[in-house]
Amino acid sequence: MSETPIPASSQAWSQYWSAGRLSSCPGPDDSNYQGEMAACWHDFFKLRPVRSRVLDIACGNGALLLLVRQFAEQQQAQWLLHGVDRAAVQVIAQLRDADARMLSGIDMHELPYANGSFDVVCSQYGIEYGRFPDNLHEAMRVLKSGGSFQFIVHDADSTIAQRVQLQLQQIDLLQMQWQLFDKLHNMLETELTKDFSRMKQRFDEAAGAAFNYMRDAQRQAQDISLIEQTLQQLGGIWQLRGQHGLESSLTACTQAQLATQSLARRLLDQQQAMLDRQQVDDWLQFLRSYDAASTLQALHSGGHALGWVLRGNDRI
Ligand SMILES: C[S@@+](CC[C@H](N)C(=O)[O-])C[C@H]1O[C@@H](n2cnc3c(N)ncnc32)[C@H](O)[C@@H]1O
Secondary structure, X not given: OOOOOOOHHHHHHHHHHHOOOOOOOOOXXXXXXXXXXXXXXXXXXXXOOOEEXXXXXXXXXXXXXXXXXXXXXXXXXXXXEEEEOOOOOOOOHHHHOOOEEEEOOOOOOOOOOOOOOEEEEEEEOOHHHOOOOHHHHHHHHHEEEEXXXXXXXXXXXXXXXXXXHHHHHHHHHHHHHOOHHHHHHHHHHOOOOOOHHHHHHHHHHHHHXXXXXXXXXXXXXXXXXXXXXXHHXXXXXXXXXXXXXXXXXXXXXXXXXXXXXXXXXXHHHHHHOOEOHHXXXXXXXXXXXXXXXXXXXXEEEOOEEEEEEEEEOOOO
């Protein structure tokens, strides 16, 4: 029997989580979800019974589970925490000794749990990465009858959606338009041949175009951080050649290009997971067949949209 291949997006997420990051949309210093987001989870969890089995769908490295664990301590609750993700995730240190079980390689459309296994099913920027309505159907299958759920999902009008789009545009310029990684690679490879000066000229022209673009974009206060970082990185790779030789600079160039491709794969996955008003209304209608009183709320912070909150069976 042939095994299902791991989707490219899951490989990209696995790489992201392997660096030990806490969440997919971290605050400063890779801190956990804060402010309105954390408050929204707190409002939901403060009503949950003292003994509950909780499932976090598409849990990543456990950012939400960590929040829930902190609430459990505050409320002296004994919640058994489970998390699943299709990518390879890491159990962060703060969760290792807790009652938390995180499973990698689990597709949310085929959860390895019996019907009605959980009192609470939740997800933070996770369940919308699945296929509607199979994702919700499976989540509701493993939820006990009358069990509570809350999903905070991406909003197509959010600052996250805008950032994703801007970063994808920058990657497109770096890789497709200027082809900076390929040109640096060619230049390094041909250093000892007669073609070198031609290759160097091509790289310099492309880097010049990138600098001009940055200058114009800066005037319009446009986000060009990724281009800026990449140009610095490429400069570092070129210097590496002088210090550690050609092989290490070629390896570094290939790695930098692969890392950018992996970032692009993740960003595309995020872009596809953004829900507009019509889509989220469809989700709400679907969830209302499980709990007629399910609610939808737009989550904001300082005038910026953070996501949609879908909640059901929000009773003690
Ligand atoms: C934006 S991240 C969010 C992770 C985490 N909830 C957080 O807030 O940090 C989206 C996650 O969805 C996972 N994912 C995407 N498709 C999935 C699927 N079909 N089944 C399970 N997990 C999936 C990805 O691997 C990734 O870890």
